[in-house]
Amino acid sequence: MNILYCDGACRGNGGSDTIGAYAYIIEVDGKPTAYDTQILNGVTNNIAEYTAVLQGCMEAKRLNIDINMVVSDSQLIIRQLQGIYAINKEELKSLNNQIKLLLGNNVVFKWRSRNDDRLKQCDAACNAIMNSKV
Numbered sequence: 001m002n003i004l005y006c007d008g009a010c011r012g013n014g015g016s017d018t019i020g021a022y023a024y025i026i027e028v029d030g031k032p033t034a035y036d037t038q039i040l041n042g043v044t045n046n047i048a049e050y051t052a053v054l055q056g057c058m059e060a061k062r063l064n065i066d067i068n069m070v071v072s073d074s075q076l077i078i079r080q081l082q083g084i085y086a087i088n089k090e091e092l093k094s095l096n097n098q099i100k101l102l103l104g105n106n107v108v109f110k111w112r113s114r115n116d117d118r119l120k121q122c123d124a125a126c127n128a129i130m131n132s133k134v
Helices: 045-062 075-082 090-103 117-133
Strands: 002-011 019-028 031-041 069-072 108-111
Touching: 002 045, 002 117, 019 045, 019 117, 031 045, 031 117, 045 069, 045 075, 045 090, 069 075, 069 117, 075 090, 075 108
Parallel strands: 002 069, 069 108
Antiparallel strands: 002 019, 019 031
16 A cells, blocks of 8 residues: 655744645555655645645655555545535645646545654654754
8 A cells, every 4th residue: 555644834824924844755565665844935734734745646656656545634634635625715726636636536535643653753844844944
């Protein structure tokens, strides 16, 4: 199974003084295969969460890895990707559509608490990179 674990974080919530970050880990058959974390400026937390998913999907495609499951601690993002929750903001709709185009239809979107080890790693990576920029 190929799993994309992802997290986004934000200090502030939009505006030019907001600092955010995303992190993802791509796991192939239980082994971490790819990961990344980056700073995002002037974004909301939801944008950071979606960016984590999108960037992970793009890297998986680049590596020819078919993702079977996306795991996040953001219940909102997972429910929106599942089509359970409506998306009101155009920017989030666009990100959602890009992710679905990259992944196709045979992907499970799963919400897990931050107690998941891989999500803890993603969260720690986001905080570390944001701390380095303060």
